Amino acid sequence: MSLLDAIALPFLQRALVAGVLIAVATGLLGVFVVQRRLSFLGDGLAHAAFGGMGIGAFVIVATGLVGSGLALLRDPIWIAVPFSLLAAYGIYALRRRTDLSSDTAIGISFAVTVALGVMFFSLIPPDTNLGVSLMDLLFGSILGVRAVDLLIIALVTALALAVTARHWGRMAYATFDDELARADGVDTARLELVLYLLAAVVIAVSAVVVGVILMAAYLVIPAATARLLARTLAQMTALTVVLGVAATVAGLAASFLLDVPSGSTIVLVQAVIFGVAATARRRGPEPLRSS
């Protein structure tokens, strides 16, 4: 079957649309994640999603919702998202109220949520059909995207676009210099919380598709590539989205042609693009001259 024939297949179309939407949402976030040196946040919140899915799966089985006629209620995502929001708020609160650095706060959350996920998944009878397997959750299942998954991803991407459009200028200012922005009346603490909570929702929904293990790549690699090429943050934002979408489309096509896992192929394409950009980039900023 040729690639053109394959595109006519509904599951591949859903995978393509889901991948593009996830590239847009994670790209918008990734700009701030990279510039704020929060690259570990993607891993932290993806593992929080894993913990949330474990708790959600256990709750669904224990309460009998696994037999519900409503697809969404059978899906642990409706518990994973609030749990991820809680984890994101916990990271934010630890950072703001203690002397702990971002990576320490994220590391604590990472460890606790993974432990919870492992514990609760172990309590579920192995033959229970939840519609999502542990392997798919860890490594992604973009080809297994259902119509209801696509709807959720579309809604979350729309949320990411709306929040970014509303807050981009102030969030960018706070990212450049927190103190300068606060001196101009920007509520940088509130914006940081908005960023963390939005990241939690986007990552929780995306991790089920692209995999917990590879989630951080979607946040970091396209933005890091754009950073090498862009002169302004606005350029970096636009370029991140374009590069993320391009890598997703190219990765899906390559995985089909080579018959290899889609999620990892997309990440490898992202990495190749990064390598080309890093090699082709003009020499970096000259050392500071003495004034």
Next chain:
Amino acid sequence: MRTGSQTGATQEPAPAARPGRGRHRGDARPAGDLPALHFHGVTVRFTEATVLEDVTFDLPRGRFLAIVGPNGGGKSTLLKVALGLVRPLAGHAALFGDRAGAHPERVGYVPQLKTFDRTFPATALELVTTGLRGSWPARIGRSEREKGLAALDRVGAASLADRQLARLSGGELQRAFLARALVRRPELVLLDEPATGVDFLVEHDLYDLLEAYREETAATGTPATVVMITHDMAAARFHADSVLVINRRLAAFGPPEEVLESDRLREAFGHRFHEHPVAP
């Protein structure tokens, strides 16, 4: 160097305001009589360390105040209280009679250059535009571009408009940050160690630019008030008409010829200052 309107009789600081004064507590004084900076009993504590203790002073409008003191003495914290970035544990601070931080548009702030993130992709014109908008520009409109270029031109940096901040030297960055602070025509300019990391000639340009701005604003009324943290006693003596010495507590506040004499400074800094011999 003091502006023409400031020379003449010894500059005495205004008496510290009585408790409860300040427009935010129902002050009926005309707006023009309110001090540019009013600190009353300001105490700031970070975890277990008291950084500022019972600091009280009034700075009249139009003055050039140099803030000096030992490292860790609370100079930057004092500036941050004035900006509304740090809330005092006790006491209060006001700018032109309003709560500190209430009107950021009246203040131009030049932070220490070492706090700036050099990896951030940005041009000098974008930085200046934040002074107009209070947020980062995704796109700069024509009117903003004209104002931004005029501000950069005023500080001799028009050619830097489209250059990346990461590629600017210390002196060029300082000009860009100064342009950003002045683009909104502030009544109060706050500078945190602006001479750090720049050589003598650039530092000399900085004082010229500040004096030029003060003269420009004096032509339409009261000159802008400047408050600058500095370690350069000679610059403070020559350019400022008031000096404030801070080492957690306010050690001295008054004209430089009174404040910057050896014994007062030794008391504040805890050691003697080397005095370079002046050629006959």
